[in-house]
Amino acid sequence: MVKIIHTSDWHLGQNFYHYNREEEYLDFFSQLHQLVAEEQPDALLVCGDIFDQAAPPTWAVAMYNREMVKLKQAFPTLQVVVTAGNHDSPSRLSASRVLWQELGVTVVGTLPRTPEGCIEEERLIVPIRRNDEVVAWVLAVPYLYGGNLPPVENEDSYPSRLSAFYKRLRKRVEGMRTTGQPVIAMGHFTLANCELTEHTTIIGNIEAVSSDEWAKEFDYTALGHIHRPQHVGSPNVRYSGSVLPVSFDEPFPHSVTVVEFEEGKMKQVRKREIRPLIEICNVPDEHRPFDEVKQSLLEFPADKRAYIRVKVLLEGITSPIMYEEALACLQGKAASLCLLHPVRRETASSDSLSEEVISDWEVLQHVSPLDIALKAYREKNSGEEMPKEAQNCLQQLIEESRLSVNE
Ligand SMILES: [Mn+2]
Numbered sequence: 001m002v003k004i005i006h007t008s009d010w011h012l013g014q015n016f017y018h019y020n021r022e023e024e025y026l027d028f029f030s031q032l033h034q035l036v037a038e039e040q041p042d043a044l045l046v047c048g049d050i051f052d053q054a055a056p057p058t059w060a061v062a063m064y065n066r067e068m069v070k071l072k073q074a075f076p077t078l079q080v081v082v083t084a085g086n087h088d089s090p091s092r093l094s095a096s097r098v099l100w101q102e103l104g105v106t107v108v109g110t111l112p113r114t115p116e117g118c119i120e121e122e123r124l125i126v127p128i129r130r131n132d133e134v135v136a137w138v139l140a141v142p143y144l145y146g147g148n149l150p151p152v153e154n155e156d157s158y159p160s161r162l163s164a165f166y167k168r169l170r171k172r173v174e175g176m177r178t179t180g181q182p183v184i185a186m187g188h189f190t191l192a193n194c195e196l197t198e199h200t201t202i203i204g205n206i207e208a209v210s211s212d213e214w215a216k217e218f219d220y221t222a223l224g225h226i227h228r229p230q231h232v233g234s235p236n237v238r239y240s241g242s243v244l245p246v247s248f249d250e251p252f253p254h255s256v257t258v259v260e261f262e263e264g265k266m267k268q269v270r271k272r273e274i275r276p277l278i279e280i281c282n283v284p285d286e287h288r289p290f291d292e293v294k295q296s297l298l299e300f301p302a303d304k305r306a307y308i309r310v311k312v313l314l315e316g317i318t319s320p321i322m323y324e325e326a327l328a329c330l331q332g333k334a335a336s337l338c339l340l341h342p343v344r345r346e347t348a349s350s351d352s353l354s355e356e357v358i359s360d361w362e363v364l365q366h367v368s369p370l371d372i373a374l375k376a377y378r379e380k381n382s383g384e385e386m387p388k389e390a391q392n393c394l395q396q397l398i399e400e401s402r403l404s405v406n407e
Helices: 022-039 058-074 090-095 097-102 158-174 212-217 290-299 322-329 360-366 369-380 388-406
Strands: 002-007 043-047 079-083 105-108 125-130 133-140 183-188 220-224 230-232 234-239 254-262 265-274 279-289 306-314 336-345 353-355
Touching: 002 022, 002 125, 002 133, 002 220, 022 058, 022 254, 022 265, 043 133, 043 183, 043 220, 058 079, 079 125, 079 133, 079 183, 090 097, 090 105, 097 105, 125 158, 133 158, 158 183, 158 212, 183 212, 212 234, 220 254, 234 265, 279 290, 279 336, 290 306, 290 322, 322 336, 369 388
Parallel strands: 002 043, 043 079, 079 105, 133 183, 183 220, 220 234, 279 306, 306 336
Antiparallel strands: 002 254, 125 133, 230 234, 254 265, 336 353
């Protein structure tokens, strides 16, 4: 039997609104450590978005280094494979690749290339060993934007080039493997027909990919990028989902995925829940007039740790100090106020609600600069999409400027 733990979208280093999440991430690592102890997997696959930003805060990098080393010291036979997601800086992740290699952790940030610019495909193929014997093969493919993928004759769409690339790797593994060794593909992209959360931006979702080929070509496909844990099309194609809620749009249970293989074939997939140290809560559940809202906040359990989004139904003249009033209701409690989410009834007789005042900050938390540019382009060009080359260029510029801003 071969066993892996599949996880992704850690988003280490994120602040939840203005709250530092260091303690929550530490708690996640301790749960992960416990899970590895219980499950004793052969490999841990981390499929992108290790960090929340291209230039993560130093506390997040230090925690990652410390906790991964601790994990490897406690479980020396555990093989760890880490690939970059669209939130990670590929080159930063790759920078310490050789150090991690010494510890038995395979890191793939940038797509490895020869000095001539050819992709070194063999470096993406990772054998998983037990007592020197290969028991499985992993294709450690990081997040790939269009410009990174080799062209395919007569086919220039992102999905067709991505699928051709995986097929080539699959073929290469075929020459190396013996029967009974499962082939596991890692990836960080959007599959058509998956259930999205609002956090997912258009990056990596420029054109969605069909899940059928992955289901056929690989014994298991371990995906990152979509934060809601789910199978897509087939039980052997799966997003493990984020390990902590990254926004208020992720109220579902978070988990990592445990996959077992028998004689080269997938036998079982299980979720192991990661319990959040701090829950996300809407108070009240539905938008209510502010007086009722204040009552709900006063009644909120004093010792419950939670991030709170306050849902207010605006009526008549509104108080200019609602945020301060809400904050006062929570004084002395363990909960943290994040934002107000006010709506107004469209007309006195109507039941439908319109979003009234959402702070720019709230909007910008969920929209990437690329999204804004794409939207502006569509508006200026009667709905036409920005050419892919321009999108790739722009994305690169955005990533670079992000790095220089943070440095
Ligand atoms: Mn993510």
